[in-house]
Amino acid sequence: MGAIEGGRPKIEIANEAACLAAELLTSRDQLAVISVDTMAAPVLPLSKVEEPEDIKRRIRTMRPGGGGIFCFTALRAAYDTLLSPESDSQVRHVILLSDAADTNQQEGCLELAKASLDQHGITTTVVALGRAHDTPFLQALANVGGGRFYEAMRMEDVPRIYTRETLIVARSPIVEEPFYPAVDYSAPPLKGIDWDSAPPLLGYVGATEKPTSQVYMQSPKEDPIFASWQFGLGRSLAFTSDGRNRWGAEWLAWSAFDTFWQQSVRWMLRSMEEGLLDSMVQIERGEGVITVEALGDNDEFLNNLEISAKLVTPDNVGHDLRLEQTAPGCYQQTFQARDIGPYMVNLTYESPDGRQVSQTTGAVIPYPAEYLRLEPDQFTLNRVAEVSSGRILAPEDIPELYRTRREVVRSPVPAWPALLLIVACLFVADVAVRRLVLDRSQLDAMRERLVEFKSRVRREGEPTVEAHPVLGHLLERKRGEAPTAAATTQAMPVRAATPSAAPPPTSGTPEAARLREQLAAAMARKSDAGPASAAPVPTSPEPDGGDAVEAPAATTDTFSRLMEAKRRARR
Numbered sequence: 001m002g003a004i005e006g007g008r009p010k011i012e013i014a015n016e017a018a019c020l021a022a023e024l025l026t027s028r029d030q031l032a033v034i035s036v037d038t039m040a041a042p043v044l045p046l047s048k049v050e051e052p053e054d055i056k057r058r059i060r061t062m063r064p065g066g067g068g069i070f071c072f073t074a075l076r077a078a079y080d081t082l083l084s085p086e087s088d089s090q091v092r093h094v095i096l097l098s099d100a101a102d103t104n105q106q107e108g109c110l111e112l113a114k115a116s117l118d119q120h121g122i123t124t125t126v127v128a129l130g131r132a133h134d135t136p137f138l139q140a141l142a143n144v145g146g147g148r149f150y151e152a153m154r155m156e157d158v159p160r161i162y163t164r165e166t167l168i169v170a171r172s173p174i175v176e177e178p179f180y181p182a183v184d185y186s187a188p189p190l191k192g193i194d195w196d197s198a199p200p201l202l203g204y205v206g207a208t209e210k211p212t213s214q215v216y217m218q219s220p221k222e223d224p225i226f227a228s229w230q231f232g233l234g235r236s237l238a239f240t241s242d243g244r245n246r247w248g249a250e251w252l253a254w255s256a257f258d259t260f261w262q263q264s265v266r267w268m269l270r271s272m273e274e275g276l277l278d279s280m281v282q283i284e285r286g287e288g289v290i291t292v293e294a295l296g297d298n299d300e301f302l303n304n305l306e307i308s309a310k311l312v313t314p315d316n317v318g319h320d321l322r323l324e325q326t327a328p329g330c331y332q333q334t335f336q337a338r339d340i341g342p343y344m345v346n347l348t349y350e351s352p353d354g355r356q357v358s359q360t361t362g363a364v365i366p367y368p369a370e371y372l373r374l375e376p377d378q379f380t381l382n383r384v385a386e387v388s389s390g391r392i393l394a395p396e397d398i399p400e401l402y403r404t405r406r407e408v409v410r411s412p413v414p415a416w417p418a419l420l421l422i423v424a425c426l427f428v429a430d431v432a433v434r435r436l437v438l439d440r441s442q443l444d445a446m447r448e449r450l451v452e453f454k455s456r457v458r459r460e461g462e463p464t465v466e467a468h469p470v471l472g473h474l475l476e477r478k479r480g481e482a483p484t485a486a487a488t489t490q491a492m493p494v495r496a497a498t499p500s501a502a503p504p505p506t507s508g509t510p511e512a513a514r515l516r517e518q519l520a521a522a523m524a525r526k527s528d529a530g531p532a533s534a535a536p537v538p539t540s541p542e543p544d545g546g547d548a549v550e551a552p553a554a555t556t557d558t559f560s561r562l563m564e565a566k567r568r569a570r571r
Contacts, residue, residue, distance in 0.1 A: 005155045009051045011064045014097060017162040019056040021095075024166045025049040026220075027208055030089055032081050035062050038070055040077035047085050069098050070105040072112065075124070081117045092122040093147070093169045095162065100151075101132035109137075113145035123147045123169070127161055176203035176247070181225045187216040189228070189237070189264040199250035201225070204241040213238075235268045281345055281363040288337035288363065290321070290345055294329050301329025306350040308334060314341025314365075323347075340365050359383075522559075 003010055018033050025031060026049065028073060033044040043062045046383040049055060082092040116122040124145025129152055142149035148168075150161045180199040183190060201240045209215050209224040217226030227238050242248040243261070251257050278293040290309055294302035323331035336341055344362040385392050393401060 010155045011062065013158055014059050015062055017159040018059045020159050020446055021162045021166040022049055022052055022055045024163065024170060028206065030087065031055065033059055034074065034077050036070060036074035036077065037482055040073050044463045046081050046084065069103050070107050071098060071103050072105040072107065075109055075112055077124060080120055083120060091169065091471060092120065092125045095121060095127065095165060096124060097127045099132045100128040100135045100138060103134040103138060109141055110144050113141055117146045123324055125154055125165055126156060129155065131303040149173050174203065175206055178202050179220050181217045184216045189267040190216055193256045193259055201241045201247055201251065201252055202249060207240050267563060277347065277357065279359055281343065281361055283337045283343065283365060286336065286338045287337045288343060290323060290333045292331040292347060295330065303328060305331065305349050307347060309332050310346040311335055312344040314339045337365065340367060357479060407544050486538050
């Protein structure tokens, strides 16, 4: 316990935990603190907690000892203290604080704790510091002792554990048992009552009187039952029993029950000075008015008085006011009163005979002022209609209002963004018209280049096939060129059906007639030659310089290509 934790010795933290437990106990409770190492040493003998400061001072004198913690010795000393003649408590409880790694003398502790619980009703709670090999034993000790087991991993947790355990075990302040209270007959609220005929009370709430209070009624245990306390000009009464059918059930049928409460309430009220001040507080439209009429003993007006007022608003803020004389014996003062709640006014002045006279009055705003008006506010409604250019409708005109056709409401939309875009486009067009000057020849040249470009792009995407000699001859004749040997053998591009290809010859032109004749001749030669005509066609004239011999018809494959080219041309 002499080790340092969090900058403080552990023993100091344990002492503060015991002091917190002492603060939670009342003067009817008893407390004892015992320090144990190899032997038990009482730091605080069993004493009533009547002076908590003195008890805490004695607890803080505890210092760490030497050796281990002898558990059996500690329990025996605690149980013997609670069973001593000085102990008069009905609830007996032990809190054992021990190190989970250094708890010695464990033999016989479980049996001793169980016997104390069964025979004397003493419960045992164990607080273990840390977690070590002695933790199971300490937990078993709390179980057989009828208490609780706490595991404090840090010494800082011990004060919180002690506070919680004390609140759990502390005796309930409610005392439920029939008793006759001891009454002070000279007390002003209790005069004139036959207390010998008073029935018993059945219970009360235990309390401790304040040093400056006056106790008029006590229980047999000297607990206060009826007491008064005065603060400044105010008085208060405390009755710790019940005025209803639980603890005061017998008093409800008592003939002096009403008299007791009437005298108590009347005694708390402040006595008024007769024939001096007649005060009144009025609040209207957010403004309060304090009015005081001062009359002397012979009902003459008291003039030139210095009357001061202490105003307390609903937000508990005090305001000092001084009343001004407005008429003979009449004094007034105004104040702002816009908040909901009570407005208390304490009036003080010095009477002609030198006495200080005080009087309390006030007024209350229970809810907003508009709740007081049940009829409609015609003035405000007319004003709203006038300001907004509207009109006041009678109840019978309201249905007609919703039958009228509603006017179409149009909301303007800014047009400048669209106009700005149009102006920007027109500006670009205007600049182009002014700066770009093109004649007819330039436009035609641009159009030709565009057509040529489109044709070149289309030719690049068309397939290329080998031209038939006859088809090549016909194409050359169509172009107006003389047929040559080279023209009959070169590969010619054949364009698929495209818009840019030359249109096929119509049936009425000479080119079409010649083409039909040549095709018919070629097919006749093919049919006469038979399969043997599949020999390759010579591509050059005879060596002897004679007339060129016309080649036989092409093979079936060449003819098929020729027919396909013809069909494409017709498309």
